[in-house]
Amino acid sequence: MKPPPFEYFAPDSVDEALGAIQRGGPDAKFLAGGQSLVPAMNFRIAQPTLLVDLNRIRDLDFIRSADDGLRFGAMTRQHSLETDPQVAKQAPLLAEAVPFIAHPQIRNRGTFGGSLVHADPASELPVVALALQARMRLAAGGGERWISAEDFFQGMFTTALAPDEMLVEIALPPWPADAGGAFVEFSRRSGDYALMGVAAVLRVDGDRACTEARLVFLNAGDGPVAAPEAAAMLVGRPVDEMSAGDAADHAAEKEIDPMGNLHATPAFQRHLARVLVRRAILTAAARASDRHGSNGRRDD
């Protein structure tokens, strides 16, 4: 199908875009990469009256390394996240997750910010943002504010953004020297929406005992779903089959709420969650230990 008629404006600056969205009223929308919005418009699920296209705002497309971590413009393409050497080094979890997003043709257009704002519970970037404790900078006509990923995601396709606000920048904190991450998911075919997926971030000491953990699932509820209780069960214990299994059981049984779909019952999704998070915990811990080894701080 084809989208219904709409007005179109492609400004060069954030200020112009914010002004346009305010004048456009409740049915005006920002257009980022368009890889979710345009299909929804083609299906006439979404019928915005005005599209404010952000693709010509150069200031929104950057990856910068700062003292306090990595900074990304909201219009940074997913393909750039996948190929940027700073991301590979300073946010390896992000680099690992991006190739799971759809197909290369989609990642050439799809953006970091667009995916976060869309807040699809099945998408990868909200999960990574929560697992890496990202902060987002939101701009509006009246000023701007920073918000944590935890406060940003508020449910199914729902975020803390006000109607006239724009996500302009994403900040990731520095990647600690004793941290390891892993992103795993299961889908029926390469590039499909995953039936289940999980990001694990662990910090370990020289004896491979966990000092800090974060586990976040996709397609396991109405947004990116964190499992703080399972993560807390890991802290203070050596990360091995036993502790990873205990945490996996708890997360899969108590902390996620998968809805099921055409291809998987909720019970099967819980099974996948248990298997995948166990794998992610062990992989993340092994990677963290390797970094201890390569830093020369390991005794054995």
Next chain:
Amino acid sequence: MTDNRKSISVTVNGKAYASIVEPRLLLSDYLRHELGLTGTHVGCEHGVCGACTVQLDGQPVRSCLIFAVQADGAEIRTVEGIAPGPEALHPLQEAFWTTHALQCGFCTPGILMTLLPWLEEHPDPTADEVRHALSGNLCRCTGYQHIVEAVLAAADRMRAGATATR
């Protein structure tokens, strides 16, 4: 209805075009209906099948998920622009022909436009890598076996310096 049409200038396969378009016109429909370049095929119109893949400023993208108005100022390459002349085929097209990598041919333009830049970055791919590169393009008739063979054969010839055949 108010006239919300916009003027755009695009370069398609090296040729400049100026048009006035409705914002809702998809790039795929612009190429086919306004420019008559019907080599770009339209399958699902929601970004899943890959048939409409074209190159926008050198990168493969779904032309059904971009509005023509967004392409203002861009360089676009479609399947009509890959052969060096009317009597010649690109080595990748030639390989599809000789290995029977197409039956109905509906998916072929999207596959060619996806793989041409990919082969420049991956001149010596394995069959497994080719399958991954193809994962965003659906073929519903010949199956993928011959398509993978064609890509491997084309990569061999392109590494040997082939640019076109008559």
